[in-house]
Amino acid sequence: MKKPWHDQYDKFVPRSLLYSNLNIPQVLDRSVQNYPEQICLCYMDRSITYQQVAEASDNLAKWLSFLGCEQDDRIGLIFPNSPQFVIAFFAILKMGGIVVAMNPMYKAPEFTCIIDECDVKCILCMEDLVPLIQSLSLEHPIQRVITSSSQDFSTISPDDTITQKMILDKDVVSIDPVMQFNDCLGTDIANIELDYTYSADRPAVFQYSGGTTGTPKAAIGLHRNIVANTMQFLTWCDLQPLEETFLAAIPLYHVYGMVLALVLGIRLAARIVLIPNTRDIENLLESISDGKVTFFPGVPNIYATIIRYPAVQEGKYDLSSIKACISGSAPLHPHIKESFEKLTGGKLVEGYGLSEAPTATHCNPLYGKNKIGSFGLPLPDVDCKIVDVEDDTKLVKDGSSGELLIKGPQIMNGYFNNNYETQLALKNGWLHTGDIVRMDEEGYFYFVDRKKDLIKVGGFQVWPNEIEAVLNAIEGVKTAVVAGEAEDTGDEKVIAWLVLEEGEKVEVEQVLEHCRKNLAAYKIPREIIFVPEIPRTGVGKVLRRELIRQYKEKRS
The missing domain is CATH 3.40.50.12780 (ANL, N-terminal domain)
Known part of the structure; x- marks a missing residue:
């Protein structure tokens, strides 16, 4: 071509271009070596330097190793945009792990799918998610949770120190399955050495698609x-x-x-x-x-x-x-x-x-x-x-x-x-x-x-099959079909068409309440439309485009 x-x-x-052979932690190291006192992160009217990010991620990486995380382990990262995310991201990579970042808005079934498929054993998350994560750990292999508060970085300044050196023995120290993020950052485990000189050809991130x-x-x-x-x-x-x-x-x-x-x-x-x-x-x-x-x-x-x-x-x-x-x-x-x-x-x-x-x-x-x-x-x-x-x-x-x-x-x-x-x-x-x-x-x-029927909402991927499975689980629903309709903003609106079982009655609010319990907010259909049947091809494939055409026709 x-x-x-x-x-x-x-x-x-x-x-x-000529491309570097650096891995991601080494990219951070280079900036730290050249500009240690440069401000790296600005958050809640506070600033954190490159040197502080490096030290904090070193300490957390050592804790992850101390807690039993090994190279190529998939480690869950469930933070909003925050210093916690950045520090945890680099910490996971520094100890040789693989970042499995998840949307904090996910519900239990969504977390469960990813945790199961990736065999996630350690999760870092905000404290409000701990009860949910702990409930999942009863059935799934989550061994450690490191949790943080939104206020953990509200008072830090570039002059602060967040490190004290300690020597810890796994056979002596009793570790709670739920640990505090800032406790890890404040302790440099002196008897654990980090080595992240590994090849850039190793996995860094699992992104669901x-x-x-x-x-x-x-x-x-x-x-x-x-x-x-x-x-x-x-x-x-x-x-x-x-x-x-x-x-x-x-x-x-x-x-x-x-x-x-x-x-x-x-x-x-x-x-x-x-x-x-x-x-x-x-x-x-x-x-x-x-x-x-x-x-x-x-x-x-x-x-x-x-x-x-x-x-x-x-x-x-x-x-x-x-x-x-x-x-x-x-x-x-x-x-x-x-x-x-x-x-x-x-x-x-x-x-x-x-x-x-x-x-x-x-x-x-x-x-x-x-x-x-x-x-x-x-x-x-x-x-x-x-x-x-x-x-x-x-x-x-x-x-x-x-x-x-x-x-x-x-x-x-x-x-x-x-x-x-x-x-x-x-x-x-x-x-x-x-x-x-x-x-x-x-x-x-x-x-x-x-080529597929992917819907994009606010930059997020929404898969019709996932929403349809949730809707089809509602008592009285015979068939559910989901599609997206483009809006002037460039976003798409999630629309669901439902065919009910004969003689059944289902209210819109009932459908939405079920969705709120099982789907992240951006996946919840903005419109619920009840129809007598779903248009299909001669071989039974759903004609989503026909549903959208009918929808546009009625609106006009």
Whole structure:
């Protein structure tokens, strides 16, 4: 396939890059060695230096080893955007573990699925989740829980010390199955040595994804994948060491935030302003204004909320420090892009990525041509081809639509314990994205449709099959079908169609209450529609598109 996209790169972006062999903890080490007193994290009006993050993560890593965690163990990480997440993330990797980050909004069935499949034995979480985690541990192999309060870092300052040295003996010390996060940070176990000089080809992160089939599974992101993607983006976005302040508003428990808001920021020795709750729009705006944020990866809905917020329109907040923003997870409406750039004076460019390529493979140029409806150009060293949907050995004609296949240094190693899905996704060495796209004559790519029926809500992946299983468990429900409908913000709305058993009566509130108990809030259908039957093909396949068509027709 031709590579016309190279001619559209900004002048400072090379076609190919030299990639580091560093693993992720070594990326942190390099910034600590060069800039130990530089502010690393800003949270709740407090600041934590790079040296403090390094010491705290060292101490926690030693505790994880002391508690019996071993190399390649999958360790659960259930924190919002906070110093706890960052410190625990690096601690897990420093002791050789694999990060299994989970959304704190998950319910018991969602946690159970991931904990079971990944064989998670140790979990770090906020204290309000401890009762739920302990209830799971009665049936599942959770051996240790390290818990933290939202106030644990509310009083820390760069002058504070959080370390005392101790020698601990496993055979003598009695350890509670539930430990306090700050107790671990405050103790340096002197008789445990850390060695994280391991290869960058080892797994770093398991990120759950629906892949091309829609069935949730753990995509294995290697250290090399993540470090390579940070190199691509610091070049693409013209970011400079020590000069940037990042806004970490998108969730760090997803690879989008993990790579572009955290690891990329660490690589640049940037200040990282942590936003635990994006619904607190005033805190977000104050953080940008007061913190002089320069780089802000996000999703269309966040940018839409900012430009529509009355206080922003009244000029209450100074957002002029913003230089570059990356928008992902959903199409970026041209009006949002134009209004945001006019408001801030910075650049807002749309990109494309997936959990199987942590985290992105395409992006519009920062200063070059941005085309309406395009998610941009392949990043340096990313190769693409567009193949026939029915026969992936056939390339489509120029300008035609087909499935996007990708190669690049950020492509995952496979799915954990799932050779069948791995072979499907990485057939012949190409990542099969399951997304239908087209490419124009200049190498800009356009999203056409999804080969699967994945729904994206606020940057989160929502799988219809999962919600349908919950709905079908409701007494009186015969069949449930779920689909997404695009909204003006670029988000999608989850809609459920229910066919009831003959003679049964089910109320909407009954359905919603059941969903609240079994699904994270963003997965709960926004609309419940009762129908006499579900449209299907001649072989019995559900016609979701027909349901959406009927829905739109009735609304108009």
